[in-house]
Amino acid sequence: MISGPPVHPPVENLNEDDLEVIYWEVRGHDGCYRTVAALQHFFDLFPTNHPLRIRTADGEDFITDIDSRVILEFDLHRPLQIMHIAMGGGKSFSTGDQERMNQAVWGFERPGEEMVGIALDMASMQFGEKGRGKGGENFMLGTLDAFYNFVETVVAGGDPMKLGSKRIGPSPHDKWLKEVARRVRYRWTNRETGRWCDHCGKPLDAPKSCPCHEVFYCGSAHQKKAWRFHKKHCSKRKTN
Ligand SMILES: [Zn+2]
Ligand SMILES: [Zn+2]
Incomplete structure:
Protein backbone atom coordinates (compact mmCIF):
# COMPACT_ATOMS: atom_id res chain seq x y z
CA MET A 1 0.00 0.00 0.00
CA ILE A 2 1.32 3.44 -0.87
CA SER A 3 0.60 5.86 1.94
CA GLY A 4 0.35 9.61 1.67
CA PRO A 5 2.57 12.20 3.31
CA PRO A 6 3.42 11.48 6.96
CA VAL A 7 0.56 12.62 9.11
CA HIS A 8 1.53 15.00 11.88
CA PRO A 9 -0.84 16.73 14.31
CA PRO A 10 -1.65 20.40 13.58
CA VAL A 11 1.37 22.64 14.10
CA GLU A 12 0.01 24.17 17.31
CA ASN A 13 -0.30 20.69 18.86
CA LEU A 14 3.20 19.48 18.07
CA ASN A 15 5.11 18.34 21.11
CA GLU A 16 8.87 18.11 21.43
CA ASP A 17 8.94 14.52 20.17
CA ASP A 18 6.87 15.34 17.07
CA LEU A 19 9.18 18.25 16.28
CA GLU A 20 12.23 16.05 16.65
CA VAL A 21 10.86 13.46 14.24
CA ILE A 22 10.02 16.13 11.66
CA TYR A 23 13.46 17.66 12.09
CA TRP A 24 15.16 14.33 11.33
CA GLU A 25 12.79 13.54 8.46
CA VAL A 26 13.82 16.79 6.83
CA ARG A 27 17.47 16.50 7.79
CA GLY A 28 17.71 12.95 6.48
CA HIS A 29 15.77 13.79 3.32
CA ASP A 30 17.75 12.15 0.50
CA GLY A 31 20.72 12.51 2.81
CA CYS A 32 22.14 9.01 3.05
CA TYR A 33 24.94 9.57 0.51
CA ARG A 34 25.90 12.77 2.28
CA THR A 35 26.10 11.05 5.66
CA VAL A 36 28.21 8.27 4.13
CA ALA A 37 30.52 10.90 2.61
CA ALA A 38 30.74 12.82 5.90
CA LEU A 39 31.91 9.72 7.74
CA GLN A 40 34.33 8.90 4.92
CA HIS A 41 35.89 12.36 5.31
CA PHE A 42 36.07 11.78 9.07
CA PHE A 43 37.82 8.41 8.60
CA ASP A 44 40.24 10.10 6.18
CA LEU A 45 41.55 12.18 9.10
CA PHE A 46 43.00 9.01 10.70
CA PRO A 47 45.49 6.30 9.63
CA THR A 48 43.73 3.41 7.84
CA ASN A 49 44.40 0.91 10.64
CA HIS A 50 43.08 3.26 13.35
CA PRO A 51 40.96 1.36 15.90
CA LEU A 52 37.22 1.90 15.66
CA ARG A 53 34.92 1.07 18.55
CA ILE A 54 31.38 0.04 17.70
CA ARG A 55 28.69 0.10 20.36
CA THR A 56 25.10 -0.68 19.46
CA ALA A 57 21.77 -0.33 21.23
CA ASP A 58 21.70 -4.14 21.47
CA GLY A 59 24.70 -3.91 23.77
CA GLU A 60 27.26 -5.15 21.23
CA ASP A 61 30.61 -3.55 21.91
CA PHE A 62 33.73 -4.40 19.93
CA ILE A 63 36.82 -2.84 18.45
CA THR A 64 37.66 -3.18 14.79
CA ASP A 65 39.67 -0.82 12.61
CA ILE A 66 38.44 1.84 10.24
CA ASP A 67 39.71 -0.14 7.26
CA SER A 68 37.15 -2.88 7.95
CA ARG A 69 34.39 -0.63 6.65
CA VAL A 70 32.56 -0.91 3.35
CA ILE A 71 29.72 0.97 1.68
CA LEU A 72 26.50 -0.90 0.95
CA GLU A 73 24.27 0.56 -1.74
CA PHE A 74 20.72 -0.54 -2.45
CA ASP A 75 18.18 0.15 -5.14
CA LEU A 76 14.89 0.53 -3.27
CA HIS A 77 11.51 0.33 -4.94
CA ARG A 78 8.44 2.35 -4.06
CA PRO A 79 9.11 3.99 -0.70
CA LEU A 80 6.02 3.74 1.53
CA GLN A 81 6.39 7.24 2.94
CA ILE A 82 6.03 10.21 0.67
CA MET A 83 7.25 13.46 2.06
CA HIS A 84 6.99 17.04 0.83
CA ILE A 85 9.11 19.69 2.41
CA ALA A 86 8.26 23.35 1.79
CA MET A 87 11.16 25.69 2.44
CA GLY A 88 11.17 29.46 2.44
CA GLY A 89 11.54 31.30 -0.86
CA GLY A 90 9.22 28.99 -2.75
CA LYS A 91 11.64 26.06 -2.62
CA SER A 92 10.27 22.63 -1.99
CA PHE A 93 11.54 19.06 -2.05
CA SER A 94 9.87 15.69 -2.25
CA THR A 95 11.05 12.27 -1.16
CA GLY A 96 9.43 8.94 -1.80
CA ASP A 97 7.36 10.02 -4.78
CA GLN A 98 9.76 8.33 -7.20
CA GLU A 99 9.42 4.70 -8.22
CA ARG A 100 13.00 3.96 -7.06
CA MET A 101 15.48 5.49 -4.72
CA ASN A 102 19.08 4.64 -3.85
CA GLN A 103 20.12 4.04 -0.30
CA ALA A 104 23.69 3.93 1.01
CA VAL A 105 24.84 2.83 4.45
CA TRP A 106 28.11 1.84 6.06
CA GLY A 107 28.86 -1.79 6.84
CA PHE A 108 31.40 -3.08 9.36
CA GLU A 109 32.93 -6.48 10.00
CA ARG A 110 33.15 -7.85 13.49
CA PRO A 111 36.70 -8.87 14.44
CA GLY A 112 37.61 -12.25 12.93
CA GLU A 113 34.62 -12.26 10.56
CA GLU A 114 35.00 -12.02 6.82
CA MET A 115 31.61 -10.52 6.15
CA VAL A 116 29.65 -7.44 7.11
CA GLY A 117 27.71 -8.00 10.32
CA ILE A 118 26.86 -4.44 11.35
CA ALA A 119 25.14 -1.68 9.38
CA LEU A 120 25.07 2.05 10.08
CA ASP A 121 22.31 4.12 8.49
CA MET A 122 22.75 7.73 9.53
CA ALA A 123 19.75 8.94 7.53
CA SER A 124 17.27 6.27 8.65
CA MET A 125 14.91 8.87 10.11
CA GLN A 126 14.17 10.23 6.64
CA PHE A 127 11.53 7.48 6.92
CA GLY A 128 10.15 8.95 10.14
CA GLU A 129 9.83 7.36 13.55
CA LYS A 130 10.30 3.86 12.07
CA GLY A 131 13.90 4.81 11.33
CA ARG A 132 14.74 5.45 14.96
CA GLY A 133 17.40 3.20 16.47
CA LYS A 134 16.45 0.60 19.05
CA GLY A 135 17.84 2.70 21.88
CA GLY A 136 16.04 5.87 20.74
CA GLU A 137 18.91 7.11 18.56
CA ASN A 138 18.22 9.29 15.55
CA PHE A 139 20.18 6.85 13.38
CA MET A 140 20.41 3.07 13.08
CA LEU A 141 23.48 1.16 14.12
CA GLY A 142 22.83 -2.54 14.54
CA THR A 143 23.00 -5.90 12.85
CA LEU A 144 22.76 -6.10 9.09
CA ASP A 145 19.71 -8.33 9.53
CA ALA A 146 17.99 -5.63 11.59
CA PHE A 147 18.74 -3.13 8.83
CA TYR A 148 17.19 -5.43 6.21
CA ASN A 149 14.12 -5.90 8.40
CA PHE A 150 13.78 -2.13 8.73
CA VAL A 151 14.06 -1.62 4.97
CA GLU A 152 11.22 -4.10 4.44
CA THR A 153 8.96 -1.88 6.53
CA VAL A 154 9.67 1.33 4.58
CA VAL A 155 9.81 0.25 0.93
CA ALA A 156 7.86 -2.19 -1.20
CA GLY A 157 11.03 -3.96 -2.36
CA GLY A 158 14.69 -3.59 -3.05
CA ASP A 159 17.87 -5.08 -4.46
CA PRO A 160 21.50 -4.77 -3.52
CA MET A 161 23.16 -2.48 -6.06
CA LYS A 162 26.80 -2.25 -5.09
CA LEU A 163 28.16 -3.90 -1.97
CA GLY A 164 31.65 -3.50 -0.67
CA SER A 165 33.11 -0.32 -2.14
CA LYS A 166 35.50 1.55 0.11
CA ARG A 167 34.79 5.05 -1.13
CA ILE A 168 32.12 7.18 -2.75
CA GLY A 169 32.34 10.57 -4.41
CA PRO A 170 33.52 13.06 -5.32
CA SER A 171 30.40 15.15 -4.76
CA PRO A 172 29.61 18.89 -4.80
CA HIS A 173 29.04 18.65 -1.02
CA ASP A 174 32.59 17.54 -0.20
CA LYS A 175 33.85 20.96 0.85
CA TRP A 176 31.39 21.52 3.69
CA LEU A 177 31.27 17.84 4.62
CA LYS A 178 35.06 17.93 5.15
CA GLU A 179 34.51 20.95 7.41
CA VAL A 180 31.96 18.94 9.38
CA ALA A 181 34.40 16.03 9.68
CA ARG A 182 37.20 18.30 10.91
CA ARG A 183 34.84 19.92 13.40
CA VAL A 184 33.84 16.52 14.80
CA ARG A 185 37.46 15.51 15.19
CA TYR A 186 38.30 18.84 16.83
CA ARG A 187 35.46 18.39 19.31
CA TRP A 188 36.54 14.85 20.11
CA THR A 189 40.20 15.79 20.58
CA ASN A 190 39.21 18.67 22.87
ZN1 LIG B 1 20.71 17.96 24.50
ZN1 LIG C 1 26.84 6.54 32.22
Missing part, protein backbone atom coordinates in the same frame (compact mmCIF):
# COMPACT_ATOMS: atom_id res chain seq x y z
CA ARG A 191 36.43 16.84 24.70
CA GLU A 192 37.98 17.40 28.15
CA THR A 193 37.50 21.15 27.83
CA GLY A 194 34.56 21.41 25.42
CA ARG A 195 31.74 19.00 26.23
CA TRP A 196 28.60 18.52 24.18
CA CYS A 197 25.22 16.93 24.80
CA ASP A 198 25.34 13.24 24.00
CA HIS A 199 21.77 13.39 22.69
CA CYS A 200 21.48 16.62 20.67
CA GLY A 201 25.11 17.62 20.19
CA LYS A 202 24.68 21.09 21.71
CA PRO A 203 27.94 22.58 23.10
CA LEU A 204 27.73 22.82 26.89
CA ASP A 205 28.92 25.50 29.29
CA ALA A 206 27.59 23.66 32.33
CA PRO A 207 27.59 19.97 31.40
CA LYS A 208 25.39 17.62 33.40
CA SER A 209 27.31 14.37 33.63
CA CYS A 210 26.14 10.79 33.88
CA PRO A 211 27.62 9.23 37.05
CA CYS A 212 30.08 7.35 34.77
CA HIS A 213 31.54 10.71 33.62
CA GLU A 214 31.74 9.42 30.06
CA VAL A 215 28.71 11.25 28.65
CA PHE A 216 27.21 14.68 29.25
CA TYR A 217 23.84 16.28 28.64
CA CYS A 218 22.24 19.70 28.20
CA GLY A 219 19.63 18.76 30.80
CA SER A 220 17.68 15.94 32.38
CA ALA A 221 15.25 15.72 29.43
CA HIS A 222 18.01 14.65 27.05
CA GLN A 223 19.72 12.53 29.70
CA LYS A 224 16.46 10.62 30.01
CA LYS A 225 16.07 10.25 26.24
CA ALA A 226 19.60 8.99 25.78
CA TRP A 227 19.37 6.52 28.66
CA ARG A 228 17.71 3.73 26.64
CA PHE A 229 20.92 3.53 24.58
CA HIS A 230 23.47 4.58 27.16
CA LYS A 231 22.31 2.11 29.82
CA LYS A 232 23.70 -0.68 27.62
CA HIS A 233 27.17 0.81 27.88
CA CYS A 234 27.24 2.89 31.07
CA SER A 235 30.11 1.64 33.24
CA LYS A 236 28.07 2.55 36.35
CA ARG A 237 25.21 0.32 35.33
CA LYS A 238 26.14 -2.57 33.06
CA THR A 239 22.97 -4.41 32.02
CA ASN A 240 22.54 -6.34 28.82
Whole structure:
Protein backbone atom coordinates (compact mmCIF):
# COMPACT_ATOMS: atom_id res chain seq x y z
CA MET A 1 0.00 0.00 0.00
CA ILE A 2 1.32 3.44 -0.87
CA SER A 3 0.60 5.86 1.94
CA GLY A 4 0.35 9.61 1.67
CA PRO A 5 2.57 12.20 3.31
CA PRO A 6 3.42 11.48 6.96
CA VAL A 7 0.56 12.62 9.11
CA HIS A 8 1.53 15.00 11.88
CA PRO A 9 -0.84 16.73 14.31
CA PRO A 10 -1.65 20.40 13.58
CA VAL A 11 1.37 22.64 14.10
CA GLU A 12 0.01 24.17 17.31
CA ASN A 13 -0.30 20.69 18.86
CA LEU A 14 3.20 19.48 18.07
CA ASN A 15 5.11 18.34 21.11
CA GLU A 16 8.87 18.11 21.43
CA ASP A 17 8.94 14.52 20.17
CA ASP A 18 6.87 15.34 17.07
CA LEU A 19 9.18 18.25 16.28
CA GLU A 20 12.23 16.05 16.65
CA VAL A 21 10.86 13.46 14.24
CA ILE A 22 10.02 16.13 11.66
CA TYR A 23 13.46 17.66 12.09
CA TRP A 24 15.16 14.33 11.33
CA GLU A 25 12.79 13.54 8.46
CA VAL A 26 13.82 16.79 6.83
CA ARG A 27 17.47 16.50 7.79
CA GLY A 28 17.71 12.95 6.48
CA HIS A 29 15.77 13.79 3.32
CA ASP A 30 17.75 12.15 0.50
CA GLY A 31 20.72 12.51 2.81
CA CYS A 32 22.14 9.01 3.05
CA TYR A 33 24.94 9.57 0.51
CA ARG A 34 25.90 12.77 2.28
CA THR A 35 26.10 11.05 5.66
CA VAL A 36 28.21 8.27 4.13
CA ALA A 37 30.52 10.90 2.61
CA ALA A 38 30.74 12.82 5.90
CA LEU A 39 31.91 9.72 7.74
CA GLN A 40 34.33 8.90 4.92
CA HIS A 41 35.89 12.36 5.31
CA PHE A 42 36.07 11.78 9.07
CA PHE A 43 37.82 8.41 8.60
CA ASP A 44 40.24 10.10 6.18
CA LEU A 45 41.55 12.18 9.10
CA PHE A 46 43.00 9.01 10.70
CA PRO A 47 45.49 6.30 9.63
CA THR A 48 43.73 3.41 7.84
CA ASN A 49 44.40 0.91 10.64
CA HIS A 50 43.08 3.26 13.35
CA PRO A 51 40.96 1.36 15.90
CA LEU A 52 37.22 1.90 15.66
CA ARG A 53 34.92 1.07 18.55
CA ILE A 54 31.38 0.04 17.70
CA ARG A 55 28.69 0.10 20.36
CA THR A 56 25.10 -0.68 19.46
CA ALA A 57 21.77 -0.33 21.23
CA ASP A 58 21.70 -4.14 21.47
CA GLY A 59 24.70 -3.91 23.77
CA GLU A 60 27.26 -5.15 21.23
CA ASP A 61 30.61 -3.55 21.91
CA PHE A 62 33.73 -4.40 19.93
CA ILE A 63 36.82 -2.84 18.45
CA THR A 64 37.66 -3.18 14.79
CA ASP A 65 39.67 -0.82 12.61
CA ILE A 66 38.44 1.84 10.24
CA ASP A 67 39.71 -0.14 7.26
CA SER A 68 37.15 -2.88 7.95
CA ARG A 69 34.39 -0.63 6.65
CA VAL A 70 32.56 -0.91 3.35
CA ILE A 71 29.72 0.97 1.68
CA LEU A 72 26.50 -0.90 0.95
CA GLU A 73 24.27 0.56 -1.74
CA PHE A 74 20.72 -0.54 -2.45
CA ASP A 75 18.18 0.15 -5.14
CA LEU A 76 14.89 0.53 -3.27
CA HIS A 77 11.51 0.33 -4.94
CA ARG A 78 8.44 2.35 -4.06
CA PRO A 79 9.11 3.99 -0.70
CA LEU A 80 6.02 3.74 1.53
CA GLN A 81 6.39 7.24 2.94
CA ILE A 82 6.03 10.21 0.67
CA MET A 83 7.25 13.46 2.06
CA HIS A 84 6.99 17.04 0.83
CA ILE A 85 9.11 19.69 2.41
CA ALA A 86 8.26 23.35 1.79
CA MET A 87 11.16 25.69 2.44
CA GLY A 88 11.17 29.46 2.44
CA GLY A 89 11.54 31.30 -0.86
CA GLY A 90 9.22 28.99 -2.75
CA LYS A 91 11.64 26.06 -2.62
CA SER A 92 10.27 22.63 -1.99
CA PHE A 93 11.54 19.06 -2.05
CA SER A 94 9.87 15.69 -2.25
CA THR A 95 11.05 12.27 -1.16
CA GLY A 96 9.43 8.94 -1.80
CA ASP A 97 7.36 10.02 -4.78
CA GLN A 98 9.76 8.33 -7.20
CA GLU A 99 9.42 4.70 -8.22
CA ARG A 100 13.00 3.96 -7.06
CA MET A 101 15.48 5.49 -4.72
CA ASN A 102 19.08 4.64 -3.85
CA GLN A 103 20.12 4.04 -0.30
CA ALA A 104 23.69 3.93 1.01
CA VAL A 105 24.84 2.83 4.45
CA TRP A 106 28.11 1.84 6.06
CA GLY A 107 28.86 -1.79 6.84
CA PHE A 108 31.40 -3.08 9.36
CA GLU A 109 32.93 -6.48 10.00
CA ARG A 110 33.15 -7.85 13.49
CA PRO A 111 36.70 -8.87 14.44
CA GLY A 112 37.61 -12.25 12.93
CA GLU A 113 34.62 -12.26 10.56
CA GLU A 114 35.00 -12.02 6.82
CA MET A 115 31.61 -10.52 6.15
CA VAL A 116 29.65 -7.44 7.11
CA GLY A 117 27.71 -8.00 10.32
CA ILE A 118 26.86 -4.44 11.35
CA ALA A 119 25.14 -1.68 9.38
CA LEU A 120 25.07 2.05 10.08
CA ASP A 121 22.31 4.12 8.49
CA MET A 122 22.75 7.73 9.53
CA ALA A 123 19.75 8.94 7.53
CA SER A 124 17.27 6.27 8.65
CA MET A 125 14.91 8.87 10.11
CA GLN A 126 14.17 10.23 6.64
CA PHE A 127 11.53 7.48 6.92
CA GLY A 128 10.15 8.95 10.14
CA GLU A 129 9.83 7.36 13.55
CA LYS A 130 10.30 3.86 12.07
CA GLY A 131 13.90 4.81 11.33
CA ARG A 132 14.74 5.45 14.96
CA GLY A 133 17.40 3.20 16.47
CA LYS A 134 16.45 0.60 19.05
CA GLY A 135 17.84 2.70 21.88
CA GLY A 136 16.04 5.87 20.74
CA GLU A 137 18.91 7.11 18.56
CA ASN A 138 18.22 9.29 15.55
CA PHE A 139 20.18 6.85 13.38
CA MET A 140 20.41 3.07 13.08
CA LEU A 141 23.48 1.16 14.12
CA GLY A 142 22.83 -2.54 14.54
CA THR A 143 23.00 -5.90 12.85
CA LEU A 144 22.76 -6.10 9.09
CA ASP A 145 19.71 -8.33 9.53
CA ALA A 146 17.99 -5.63 11.59
CA PHE A 147 18.74 -3.13 8.83
CA TYR A 148 17.19 -5.43 6.21
CA ASN A 149 14.12 -5.90 8.40
CA PHE A 150 13.78 -2.13 8.73
CA VAL A 151 14.06 -1.62 4.97
CA GLU A 152 11.22 -4.10 4.44
CA THR A 153 8.96 -1.88 6.53
CA VAL A 154 9.67 1.33 4.58
CA VAL A 155 9.81 0.25 0.93
CA ALA A 156 7.86 -2.19 -1.20
CA GLY A 157 11.03 -3.96 -2.36
CA GLY A 158 14.69 -3.59 -3.05
CA ASP A 159 17.87 -5.08 -4.46
CA PRO A 160 21.50 -4.77 -3.52
CA MET A 161 23.16 -2.48 -6.06
CA LYS A 162 26.80 -2.25 -5.09
CA LEU A 163 28.16 -3.90 -1.97
CA GLY A 164 31.65 -3.50 -0.67
CA SER A 165 33.11 -0.32 -2.14
CA LYS A 166 35.50 1.55 0.11
CA ARG A 167 34.79 5.05 -1.13
CA ILE A 168 32.12 7.18 -2.75
CA GLY A 169 32.34 10.57 -4.41
CA PRO A 170 33.52 13.06 -5.32
CA SER A 171 30.40 15.15 -4.76
CA PRO A 172 29.61 18.89 -4.80
CA HIS A 173 29.04 18.65 -1.02
CA ASP A 174 32.59 17.54 -0.20
CA LYS A 175 33.85 20.96 0.85
CA TRP A 176 31.39 21.52 3.69
CA LEU A 177 31.27 17.84 4.62
CA LYS A 178 35.06 17.93 5.15
CA GLU A 179 34.51 20.95 7.41
CA VAL A 180 31.96 18.94 9.38
CA ALA A 181 34.40 16.03 9.68
CA ARG A 182 37.20 18.30 10.91
CA ARG A 183 34.84 19.92 13.40
CA VAL A 184 33.84 16.52 14.80
CA ARG A 185 37.46 15.51 15.19
CA TYR A 186 38.30 18.84 16.83
CA ARG A 187 35.46 18.39 19.31
CA TRP A 188 36.54 14.85 20.11
CA THR A 189 40.20 15.79 20.58
CA ASN A 190 39.21 18.67 22.87
CA ARG A 191 36.43 16.84 24.70
CA GLU A 192 37.98 17.40 28.15
CA THR A 193 37.50 21.15 27.83
CA GLY A 194 34.56 21.41 25.42
CA ARG A 195 31.74 19.00 26.23
CA TRP A 196 28.60 18.52 24.18
CA CYS A 197 25.22 16.93 24.80
CA ASP A 198 25.34 13.24 24.00
CA HIS A 199 21.77 13.39 22.69
CA CYS A 200 21.48 16.62 20.67
CA GLY A 201 25.11 17.62 20.19
CA LYS A 202 24.68 21.09 21.71
CA PRO A 203 27.94 22.58 23.10
CA LEU A 204 27.73 22.82 26.89
CA ASP A 205 28.92 25.50 29.29
CA ALA A 206 27.59 23.66 32.33
CA PRO A 207 27.59 19.97 31.40
CA LYS A 208 25.39 17.62 33.40
CA SER A 209 27.31 14.37 33.63
CA CYS A 210 26.14 10.79 33.88
CA PRO A 211 27.62 9.23 37.05
CA CYS A 212 30.08 7.35 34.77
CA HIS A 213 31.54 10.71 33.62
CA GLU A 214 31.74 9.42 30.06
CA VAL A 215 28.71 11.25 28.65
CA PHE A 216 27.21 14.68 29.25
CA TYR A 217 23.84 16.28 28.64
CA CYS A 218 22.24 19.70 28.20
CA GLY A 219 19.63 18.76 30.80
CA SER A 220 17.68 15.94 32.38
CA ALA A 221 15.25 15.72 29.43
CA HIS A 222 18.01 14.65 27.05
CA GLN A 223 19.72 12.53 29.70
CA LYS A 224 16.46 10.62 30.01
CA LYS A 225 16.07 10.25 26.24
CA ALA A 226 19.60 8.99 25.78
CA TRP A 227 19.37 6.52 28.66
CA ARG A 228 17.71 3.73 26.64
CA PHE A 229 20.92 3.53 24.58
CA HIS A 230 23.47 4.58 27.16
CA LYS A 231 22.31 2.11 29.82
CA LYS A 232 23.70 -0.68 27.62
CA HIS A 233 27.17 0.81 27.88
CA CYS A 234 27.24 2.89 31.07
CA SER A 235 30.11 1.64 33.24
CA LYS A 236 28.07 2.55 36.35
CA ARG A 237 25.21 0.32 35.33
CA LYS A 238 26.14 -2.57 33.06
CA THR A 239 22.97 -4.41 32.02
CA ASN A 240 22.54 -6.34 28.82
ZN1 LIG B 1 20.71 17.96 24.50
ZN1 LIG C 1 26.84 6.54 32.22
